[in-house]
Amino acid sequence: MTDVRAVALVTGASAGLGAAFARKLAARGCDLILVARRTDRLENLAAELRTAHGASARVWPADLADEAAVAGIEARIRALDRLDYLINNAGFGVRGYFFDSSIQRQTEMVRVHILASMRLAYAALPGMIARRHGYIINVSSLGSFMGMPGNVNYNATKAYLNTFSQGLARELAGMGVRVQALCPGFTVTEFHDTPAYANLRARERIPRFFWDPADRVVEASLRHLEHGPVIYVPFLKNQVIALGGKLGMIGLLFGILSGWFRKRA
Numbered sequence: 001m002t003d004v005r006a007v008a009l010v011t012g013a014s015a016g017l018g019a020a021f022a023r024k025l026a027a028r029g030c031d032l033i034l035v036a037r038r039t040d041r042l043e044n045l046a047a048e049l050r051t052a053h054g055a056s057a058r059v060w061p062a063d064l065a066d067e068a069a070v071a072g073i074e075a076r077i078r079a080l081d082r083l084d085y086l087i088n089n090a091g092f093g094v095r096g097y098f099f100d101s102s103i104q105r106q107t108e109m110v111r112v113h114i115l116a117s118m119r120l121a122y123a124a125l126p127g128m129i130a131r132r133h134g135y136i137i138n139v140s141s142l143g144s145f146m147g148m149p150g151n152v153n154y155n156a157t158k159a160y161l162n163t164f165s166q167g168l169a170r171e172l173a174g175m176g177v178r179v180q181a182l183c184p185g186f187t188v189t190e191f192h193d194t195p196a197y198a199n200l201r202a203r204e205r206i207p208r209f210f211w212d213p214a215d216r217v218v219e220a221s222l223r224h225l226e227h228g229p230v231i232y233v234p235f236l237k238n239q240v241i242a243l244g245g246k247l248g249m250i251g252l253l254f255g256i257l258s259g260w261f262r263k264r265a
Contacts, residue, residue: 004082005029005030005031005055005056006025006028006029006030006031006082006084006085007030007031007032007033007080007082007083007084007085008021008022008025008030008031008032008033008083008084008085008086008087009032009033009035009077009083009085009086009087009120009124010022010025010032010033010034010035010085010087010089011035011036011064011087011088011089011090011116011120012035012036012089012090012091012139013032013034013035013036013042013045013089014034014036014037014038014041014042014045015036015041015189016089016187016189016214017089017139017184017187017189017214017217017218018036018087018089018090019045019214020214020215020217020218021087021089021137021218021221022034022045022049022057023048023049023052023215024215024218024219024222025085025087025222026049026052026053026055026057027052027053028222029053029055030055030084030085031055031056031057031058032046032049032055032056032057032058033057033058033060034046034057034058034059034060035060035061035062035064035073035090036061036062036090037061037062037063038061039059039061042059042061043059045057046058046059060073060076064090064111064112064116065108065109065111065112065116067111070111070115070116070119070120073120073123074119074120074122074123075123077120077123077124078123078126078127080127082127082131083124083127083128083134084128084133084134084135085134085135085136085137086120086121086124086134086135086136086137087137087139088116088117088120088121088136088137088138088139088161089137089139090112090116091109091112091113091139092109092112093109093151093154094106094109094153094154095150095151096150097149097150098152098153106153109153109154109157110153110157113154113157113158113160113161114157114160114161114164117138117161117164118164121136121138121168124136125172125177128176128177129172129175129176129177131176132175132176132177133176133177134176134177134178135177135178135179135180135225136165136168136177136178136179136180137179137180137181137182137221137225138161138164138165138179138180138181138182139161139182139184140158140159140161140162140165140181140182140183140231141154141155141158141183141184142183142184142185142186142233142238142241142242142245143155143158144158144159144161144162144181144183145159145183145241145242145245145246146245158183161181162181162183162231164181165179165180165181165230165231166181166230166231169230178225178226179230180221180224180225180228180230180231180232181230181231181232182217182221182232182234183231183232183233183234183238183242184212184217184233184234184238185210185212185233185234185235185237185238185241186206186210186211186212187211187212187213187214187217188211188212188213188214189214209237210237212234212235216234217234220232220234220235221234
């Protein structure tokens with residue numbers, strides 16, 4: 001009897017954490033469904049996964065800020081014979097004071113981070129529950145623990161993912177489906193190279209020890225998925241920062257940590 005390969009759907013798969021999730025899951029023996037806006041990048045990644053891991057890799061181009069596109073992905077999820085992993089990773093940031101930013105882009109961010117994640121989970125869950133097996137990872141952020149000027153709606157949408165994941169995990173207890181809200185800190189991806197963030201020169205200004213490679217973040221996420229906390233903050237330094245955010249002491253903590261590590265550099 002041939003073993004049935006697990007199937008993983010990754011949104012925002014064209015770069016960064018999404019591409020890292022796709023590579024790690026393919027290496028674990030999963031077949032992939034890759035969702036993002038940039039078809040050429042998805043096709044290149046799919047070819048890489050087929051060659052490197054012998055994985056089946058399907059490409060479903062979609063802009064998850066578009067309601068019709070989300071509905072199309074929902075329908076295709078419901079038609080799948082199986083779906084073992086749903087990685088809700090798609091996202092972007094809008095920098096600047098909320099009152100002075102584009103309300104269209106702010107609304108699109110809410111649609112991608114919140115509505116798309118919620119709807120794709122809703123589409124995936126009936127099959128997962130019926131099979132009593134499945135994993136949903138909602139990619140949140142360390143920013144979810146902080147209300148900071150210039151990024152208020154990004155952080156708010158990520159805080160929603162934490163609360164949503166926590167409540168959903170409690171509803172699904174005993175049904176064979178695990179949920180995780182992954183809250184990475186500063187991660188080496190293209191995120192900070194986008195027009196919204198490039199002028200901040202974050203990689204120059206923020207000490208190097210704060211930055212984590214995307215594949216290391218993903219490996220930690222998958223390692224803690226089965227038995228770890230629902231709201232998972234990878235690595236001690238980020239856990240300290242998350243605590244500082246909850247206590248309203250984030251500026252002080254960044255200063256202390258930066259000075260401590262610089263002395264040891």
